[in-house]
Amino acid sequence: xxxxxxxxxxxxxxxxxxxxxxxxxxxxxxxxxxxxxxxxxxxxxxxxxxxxxxxxxxxxxxxxxxxxxxxxxxxxxxxxxxxxxxxxxxxxxxxxxxxxxxxxxxxxxxxxxxxxxxxxxxxxxxxxxxxxxxxxxxxxxxxxxxxxxxxxxxxxxxxxxxxxxxxxxxxxxxxxxxxxxxxxxxxxxxxxxxxxxxxxxxxxxxxxxxxxxxxxxxxxxxxxxxxxxxxxxxxxxxxxxxxxxxxxxxxxxxxxxxxxxxxxxxxxxxxxxxxxxxxxxxxxxxxxxxxxxxxxxxxxxxxxxxxxxxxxxxxxxxxxxxxxxxxxxxxxxxxxxxxxxxxxxxxxxxxxxxxxxxxxxxxxxxxxxxxxxxxxx
Amino acid sequence: xxxxxxxxxxxxxxxxxxxxxxxxxxxxxxxxxxxxxxxxxxxxxxxxxxxxxxxxxxxxxxxxxxxxxxxxxxxxxxxxxxxxxxxxxxxxxxxxxxxxxxxxxxxxxxxxxxxxxxxxxxxxxxxxxxxxxxxxxxxxxxxxxxxxxxxxxxxxxxxxxxxxxxxxxxxxxxxxxxxxxxxxxxxxxxxxxxxxxxxxxxxxxxxxxxxxxxxxxxxxxxxxxxxxxxxxxxxxxxxxxxxxxxxxxxxxxxxxxxxxxxxxxxxxxxxxxxxxxxxxxxxxxxxxxxxxxxxxxxxxxxxxxxxxxxxxxxxxxxxxxx
Numbered sequence: 001x002x003x004x005x006x007x008x009x010x011x012x013x014x015x016x017x018x019x020x021x022x023x024x025x026x027x028x029x030x031x032x033x034x035x036x037x038x039x040x041x042x043x044x045x046x047x048x049x050x051x052x053x054x055x056x057x058x059x060x061x062x063x064x065x066x067x068x069x070x071x072x073x074x075x076x077x078x079x080x081x082x083x084x085x086x087x088x089x090x091x092x093x094x095x096x097x098x099x100x101x102x103x104x105x106x107x108x109x110x111x112x113x114x115x116x117x118x119x120x121x122x123x124x125x126x127x128x129x130x131x132x133x134x135x136x137x138x139x140x141x142x143x144x145x146x147x148x149x150x151x152x153x154x155x156x157x158x159x160x161x162x163x164x165x166x167x168x169x170x171x172x173x174x175x176x177x178x179x180x181x182x183x184x185x186x187x188x189x190x191x192x193x194x195x196x197x198x199x200x201x202x203x204x205x206x207x208x209x210x211x212x213x214x215x216x217x218x219x220x221x222x223x224x225x226x227x228x229x230x231x232x233x234x235x236x237x238x239x240x241x242x243x244x245x246x247x248x249x250x251x252x253x254x255x256x257x258x259x260x261x262x263x264x265x266x267x268x269x270x271x272x273x274x275x276x277x278x279x280x281x282x283x284x285x286x287x288x289x290x291x292x293x294x295x296x297x298x299x300x301x302x303x304x305x306x307x308x309x310x311x312x313x314x315x316x317x318x319x320x321x322x323x324x325x326x327x328x329x330x331x332x333x334x335x336x337x338x339x340x341x342x343x344x345x346x347x348x349x350x351x352x353x354x355x356x357x358x359x360x361x362x363x364x365x366x367x368x369x370x371x372x373x374x375x376x377x
Numbered sequence: 378x379x380x381x382x383x384x385x386x387x388x389x390x391x392x393x394x395x396x397x398x399x400x401x402x403x404x405x406x407x408x409x410x411x412x413x414x415x416x417x418x419x420x421x422x423x424x425x426x427x428x429x430x431x432x433x434x435x436x437x438x439x440x441x442x443x444x445x446x447x448x449x450x451x452x453x454x455x456x457x458x459x460x461x462x463x464x465x466x467x468x469x470x471x472x473x474x475x476x477x478x479x480x481x482x483x484x485x486x487x488x489x490x491x492x493x494x495x496x497x498x499x500x501x502x503x504x505x506x507x508x509x510x511x512x513x514x515x516x517x518x519x520x521x522x523x524x525x526x527x528x529x530x531x532x533x534x535x536x537x538x539x540x541x542x543x544x545x546x547x548x549x550x551x552x553x554x555x556x557x558x559x560x561x562x563x564x565x566x567x568x569x570x571x572x573x574x575x576x577x578x579x580x581x582x583x584x585x586x587x588x589x590x591x592x593x594x595x596x597x598x599x600x601x602x603x604x605x606x607x608x609x610x611x612x613x614x615x616x617x618x619x620x621x622x623x624x625x626x627x628x629x630x631x632x633x634x635x636x637x638x639x640x641x642x643x644x645x646x647x648x649x650x651x652x653x654x655x656x657x658x659x660x661x662x663x664x665x666x667x668x669x670x671x672x673x674x675x676x677x678x679x680x681x682x683x684x685x686x687x688x689x690x691x692x693x694x695x696x697x698x699x
Contacts, residue, residue: 012459014460014461014693043478043481047481047482047484095465097469150667150670150671154670154671154674154675155674155675156667156670156671156674157606157609157670157674159412159465159605160602160605160606160609160666160670161667161670163599163602164602164603164606164663164664164666164667165663165667167599167660167663168660168663168664171656171657171659171660172656172660174653174656174659175653175654175656175657178652178653178656179651179652179653179654179656180653182653300473303469304473307466334484335480335481335484336480336484336593337476337477337478337479337480337481337483337484337593338477338481339477340473340476340477340480341473341474341477341478341480341481342477343473343477344416344470344471344472344473344474344475344476344477344478345474347466347469347470347473347474348452348456348467348470348471348474351456351462351463351466351467351470352455352456352460352462354462355460355461355462358461359461
């Protein structure tokens with residue numbers, strides 16, 4: 001057998017770290033981000049783009065003015081909610097990759113409240129919106145329960161199951177916007193009545209002119225509240241303790257008498273419900289109708305958001321805002337694959353950087369004797 | 378609807394899944410899950426197509442696609458085998474990276490126009506077999522025939538050769554394999570790389586043979602994930618993977634064909650009458666994967682066979698257990 005180490009005069013040795021200093025984790029995360037941006041810049045340079053201009057453009061069009069910041073918060077709203085959905089599931093090491101589909105089903109269920117309609121015309125806005133919120137949560141939760149049941153009862157891999165359900169959800173939305181709910185044959189429903197619109201900051205512009213044109217809507221507050229609630233549940237409740245124990249050591253959890261199958265179902269339902277609220281906030285706060293392609297893949301970016309936040313619900317908020325900025329600015333960047341590529345490189349650098357958190361990496365120079373031993377292998 | 382044509386097209390489309398699934402089987406038999414198949418297929422698809430466009434030679438495209446898929450998979454190998462990071466997350470990152478990078482590299486490629494594709498031909502004698510001949514051996518791309526040969530060859534390699542024995546031992550009992558002098562790390566690197574090359578080949582099968590052209594991320598459109606699902610359904614056996622891939626291809630072609638005729642068996646075709654109904658046909662292949670997963674997972678539980686024992690677990694020499 002030849003080995004890969006054959007021609008290299010040194011090898012890497014990983015020694016487990018016994019103690020981790022406090023600043024190491026944030027420093028590594030920051031370092032990984034910088035490395036990721038440098039690598040992305042090099043690739044951008046190779047394909048003929050100017051990386052500095054791309055990055056300046058991202059900063060300028062997402063943070064350059066009050067209006068831009070407001071738009072960034074709009075984009076970050078669904079990312080916070082889907083990021084929470086992923087963080088909750090990932091904390092239990094349940095790989096729910098289906099936040100995108102759960103978001104779509106939440107949007108569909110919330111739209112049904114207005115479009116079927118489930119409430120009589122003229123119902124006050126606060127009741128309509130509350131019903132849409134509940135419907136959005138239930139729609140996402142139902143869609144999340146499917147992979148939960150498949151995993152808990154049949155041992156089906158939840159990654160593949162949730163991905164397949166994402167594709168099915170997309171076709172489901174298309175059926176409704178092309179079919180029963182179409183407006184004159186276009187792939188969108190009619191516009192919701194204004195009772196079903198989440199209030200925006202610009203609604204107050206008559207009283208405070210400075211708020212004119214600001215599109216931040218009530219969904220952002222819902223998202224912030226959800227972050228606090230999920231944090232309290234995960235970090236401060238008995239149920240949260242069960243989730244964390246299953247995530248850290250499924251065997252210990254089993255011996256402690258924790259019902260794992262039941263927790264799989266619950267976590268998948270709540271995770272899906274959070275993503276469903278993201279869908280509700282998008283249709284009620286941004287597009288004000290159901291249409292296809294209203295999500296540029298929030299549910300997928302949420303995976304990176306959750307990971308970068310280290311599954312901590314409170315940290316999901318700033319990370320989601322960062323990625324909201326990237327998505328907002330990314331709409332105008334050519335080639336169009338750049339934001340996705342940068343996201344992938346960031347995630348890669350992050351997981352690669354974690355090795356330094358868990359191990360001390362030592363470079364061992366190999367002795368000639370060792371090299372001979374290597375050949376004998 | 379001509380069932381024979383549908384089946385023939387199903388085999389061609391299934392070949393895409395076949396290459397990716399066999400590649401993933403090899404990596405997983407060595408103990409490494411690589412969820413980056415979708416990204417590697419897209420990179421293979423774009424590099425293969427771009428190379429064929431610029432050189433005019435489809436074979437160079439195939440070589441480039443396999444090399445690109447293999448190189449991308451090495452990122453996964455370094456991060457998971459050497460740096461012992463979580464294989465699930467690394468694979469997801471690979472899909473993000475591969476998808477984004479492929480879209481960047483493929484910018485403007487969709488307007489490349491006609492290119493020379495890989496040759497198609499009928500196999501003498503075999504194409505005369507009734508039913509099977511016209512479906513499997515008539516006017517198929519050369520890669521379809523490569524697929525026919527790859528499946529038994531891979532089975533033989535895994536189950537009947539000495540390197541295959543090493544491969545299995547690394548995936549089942551890495552510590553024992555290491556004690557016997559098999560390099561666990563090198564073996565895993567090797568099969569992750571081969572898996573990446575086959576994913577790249579699967580991508581090139583799309584753009585250079587079966588469905589030529591570059592349509593951004595839609596070129597692969599989730600089929601990498603379907604291939605990963607097939608591996609579970611196939612219980613890590615190349616023959617079951619091939620059966621699943623061809624069956625899946627046939628179902629996809631059938632759902633496409635069902636949208637066209639105004640009547641089916643004398644009844645009004647609901648998919649022709651009301652176009653929105655065709656979205657239910659689009660769901661069908663994905664629902665089929667879910668059903669296959671349930672069947673595959675239950676079978677595996679019942680027969681107590683299944684994933685290689687060390688699948689997903691980083692190997693550390695000298696650590697207790699695995």
